[in-house]
Amino acid sequence: MDYLLDTHTLLWIVTDDNHLSSKVKKCFLEAENEIFFSVASLWEIAIKVSLNRLLLGQSLTDFYYKHIIANKIRLLDIKVEHLAALETLEFHHRDPFDRLIICQSMVEKIPILSNDKVFSKYPIKRIW
Numbered sequence: 001m002d003y004l005l006d007t008h009t010l011l012w013i014v015t016d017d018n019h020l021s022s023k024v025k026k027c028f029l030e031a032e033n034e035i036f037f038s039v040a041s042l043w044e045i046a047i048k049v050s051l052n053r054l055l056l057g058q059s060l061t062d063f064y065y066k067h068i069i070a071n072k073i074r075l076l077d078i079k080v081e082h083l084a085a086l087e088t089l090e091f092h093h094r095d096p097f098d099r100l101i102i103c104q105s106m107v108e109k110i111p112i113l114s115n116d117k118v119f120s121k122y123p124i125k126r127i128w
Contacts, residue, residue, distance in 0.1 A: 001027075001032075001033050001034070001111075002033070002034045002035075002036060002108075002110045002111075003027050003028075003033060003034070003035055003036065003110065003111055003112075003113050003127070004036045004037075004038065004076065004101065004104060004105050004108070004110045004111065004112045004113070005028075005035060005036065005037050005038075005041070005073070005112075005113050005114075006041070006098070006101060006112055006113060006114035006115070006116060006119075007038075007041040007044050007045065007097065007101075008114070008115065008116075009024060009113045009114055009115070010037055010041065010067065010068075010073075011045075011054075013025075013028055014067045019115065021115075021128050023127060023128065024113045024127065024128060027113060027127065028113070034074060035071070035072070035073045035074065036073065036074050036075070036076040036108075036110060037068055037073045037074070037075055037076065038075075038076045038078070038100070038101050038104055039075055039076065039077055039078055040078060040097050040100045040101055040104070041097065041101065042060070042064070042075075043097070044097040045060060045063070046060050076104055076108070076110075078100065078104075079107070081107045082100060082103045082104045082107050083100075083103070085103035085106055085107055086099060086100065086103050089102065089103060089122070090121075090122070092118055092121040092122065093116075093118045093119070093121075093122075098116065098118075098119070102119060102122050102124060105122075105124040105125075106122070106123060106124055111124070111125035111126065111127050112124060112125070112126050112127070113127050113128070114126055114127075114128060115128050
């Protein structure tokens, strides 16, 4: 099964945060599952680090190799189809990164591993 990680979900996985659900941990750890992380999420992390709203304790490049590459997480590039879906996406969510991740989930038909309940207002499958 394929899964798309929300930004906070990956951050909680790498820090073993107690907010992480056992269901998400299981999805992440099952070897046969394909885990994706959006380029939009990397962009979001870079912006939050630059604004001092997120402390990684390492460079974004080191974070990428240590947590994304080492865990065999596949990057999901931003495609024109994802951006086109934004044109008609309802505004239940205002965060531009989350909106793009939602569109990626819709277009690629990949469930999102996210604690964000607002995601459930969209025609996607949210798992938590």
